[in-house]
Amino acid sequence: EADIYQTPRYLVIGTGKKITLECSQTMGHDKMYWYQQDPGMELHLIHYSYGVNSTEKGDLSSESTVSRIRTEHFPLTLESARPSHTSQYLCASRARGSQETQYFGPGTRLLVL
Amino acid sequence: GQNIDQPTEMTATEGAIVQINCTYQTSGFNGLFWYQQHAGEAPTFLSYNVLDGLEEKGRFSSFLSRSKGYSYLLLKELQMKDSASYLCAVGKGSNYQLIWGAGTKLIIKP
Numbered sequence: 001e002a003d004i005y006q007t008p009r010y011l012v013i014g015t016g017k018k019i020t021l022e023c024s025q026t027m028g029h030d031k032m033y034w035y036q037q038d039p040g041m042e043l044h045l046i047h048y049s050y051g052v053n054s055t056e057k058g059d060l061s062s063e064s065t066v067s068r069i070r071t072e073h074f075p076l077t078l079e080s081a082r083p084s085h086t087s088q089y090l091c092a093s094r095a096r097g098s099q100e101t102q103y104f105g106p107g108t109r110l111l112v113l
Numbered sequence: 114g115q116n117i118d119q120p121t122e123m124t125a126t127e128g129a130i131v132q133i134n135c136t137y138q139t140s141g142f143n144g145l146f147w148y149q150q151h152a153g154e155a156p157t158f159l160s161y162n163v164l165d166g167l168e169e170k171g172r173f174s175s176f177l178s179r180s181k182g183y184s185y186l187l188l189k190e191l192q193m194k195d196s197a198s199y200l201c202a203v204g205k206g207s208n209y210q211l212i213w214g215a216g217t218k219l220i221i222k223p
Contacts, residue, residue, distance in 0.1 A: 042215040043156070043200070090155055101146060102211060104155035 023091030117214035135201035
């Protein structure tokens with residue numbers, strides 16, 4: 001069983017607010033990922049990290065930023081939320097090794113009014 | 114470019130067998146994953162194939178043909194709880210990033 005946590009699970013917020021979505025894992029995984037997924041659609045990679053102080057942008061352009069100061073923690077920040085940011089945000093982590101799968105957190109459902 | 118195709122939706126009967134296909138085109142292929150995702154929940158890992166052939170795990174089996182860019186997930190003895198979306202994802206590159214299909218929504222009828 002994977003131990004990866006996301007908070008908050010649900011968030012309703014007004015346009016222009018700054019928000020941080022939290023993601024933590026207790027498995028010591030080096031690799032962590034943030035995905036955005038709209039209902040019935042595929043997952044889109046928005047950020048990833050291969051270790052402390054390593055962050056990269058994913059395939060989907062995003063106005064969010066991430067940081068990786070500690071192995072277990074990979075927060076995602078939106079400086080100014082907009083209605084177009086309404087979506088589900090999924091955090092995942094993965095151990096080293098080609099056959100290691102990604103484990104997902106429960107997700108954060110964000111609604112920007 | 115890279116592309117993953119799988120059917121949008123399938124319907125099957127409880128107790129039956131269903132096969133969900135996935136075709137892909139990608140460079141730097143290093144494995145194919147199947148995940149299950151119930152509505153409103155996060156994806157959970159089902160299977161991984163890196164070599165050609167069939168991998169069996171209980172009621173679920175997954176097949177891969179690298180030369181054809183083709184995989185399928187076979188679900189036997191279907192149960193109502195198997196109603197979910199099934200996501201095909203291809204690992205690529207030296208960092209094993211995953212490229213995701215849009216998922217196949219499987220509806221199980223009594």
